[in-house]
Amino acid sequence: MSTITEFIQQVLNIDAVYSEIIVSLIIFAVVAFAGWVSYIFISRYVSKFVKKTSTDVDDKIIAAIKTIIIILIAILGIEYALSPLSFLQPYQDTLTGVFSVLQIMLGAFAVTKVAGILADCYTEKNAVIAGQNSQHFVFILKKIIQIVVFVFAILIVLYVNKVDLTGALVGLGVGGIAIAFALQETLSDFFSAFSIFFDHPFEIGDFVVIGEYSGTVTNIGIKSTRLQLLQGEELVISNRELTKSSLRNFRKLEKRRVTFTLRVTYDTPLVKLKKIPKIITDVINNVEIAEFSRVNFTEYGDFSLKFLVIYYVKSSDWGEYLDTQEQINFAIKEAFEREGIEMAFPTSTVYVKK
DSSP: OHHHHHHHHHHHTOOHHHHHHHHHHHHHHHHHHHHHHHHHHIIIIIHHHHHTSSOSHHHHHHHHHHHHHHHHHHHHHHHHHHTTOGGGGGGHHHHHHHHHHHHHHHHHHHHHHHHHHHHHHHHHHSHHHHGGGHHHHHHHHHHHHHHHHHHHHHHHHHHHTTOOOHHHHHHHHHHHHHHHHHTHHHHHHHHHHHHHHHHOSOOTTOEEEETTEEEEEEEEOSSEEEEEETTSOEEEEEHHHHHHSOEEESTTOOSEEEEEEEEEOTTSOHHHHHHHHHHHHHHHHTSTTEEEEEEEEEEEOSSSEEEEEEEEESOOOHHHHHHHHHHHHHHHHHHHHHHTOOBOOSSOOOOOOO
16 A cells, blocks of 8 residues: 555655555555445345245345445445555554454444344234234334344454453343343243244144143233133133243144034944945934044943044034034934934943843
């Protein structure tokens, strides 16, 4: 750099200060030109390329970081442009520290912007999980990301400027442990809420069974989740308990397997016993949302002959299952009465020999 300054000074026959200023302006112009070329390249080529993709996430990211890149190039241009000026040499360490701080914080800002865009896009695709609380989840998540990123950025700034970080790290460690112990249960519920939000084992509107409770999810909060139970009351359960418990979610139930046993009397003739599988098969096949599986004469019971019946209801709705079972029960009863087949009473018959 000093060679270029001396060359300009000799060619133009000017003072060293003026030649340094000219070199400084040249450097700034070169960096500015590079920034302008980068901006054109991103606007004309990169932006057009990402618009062809199936999602708009990359479009939002490019739009967000495009301005940040230009600002970063401008900061680098000013930093390199000031380096030839000899009258600023006494302040060189200070200027280097200022520019390093600006660059690190600008990088941290870019990270938070991209993270925020990704979080928003994820929420748009999964808004049904937590309903109206989705925006609260994302807002808190973005704030947490911002705090973490900028804390690390400040630590990097201190490290770059050769500040002893031992005390700061110890303070952060001790403070973090103290906070974790004081808010152990609250933090557990809090992070469990994010586990539910991202893993989505259930969503608002799902019918779930948790232990002895069964009901519809009505709200997923930061600390707890609410269920409308079948009995009518509302159950408020902590997110920590939800993530630790086994949960059955009936939303993903595409078809319901139904098994039941029919019992007929021992005095039913063999001819009629052999008709029963065909009768039940026809009954189930005549029901639109029922899918027949099998029926078998399985057991000589203590007081009845037992037939095992298995079929599927092609619906996850509990009400439709009940309606289907009722329709099948009526049809079987009607067919048995028509054939003269008697169902066994749920009682025992005692024969007394005289």
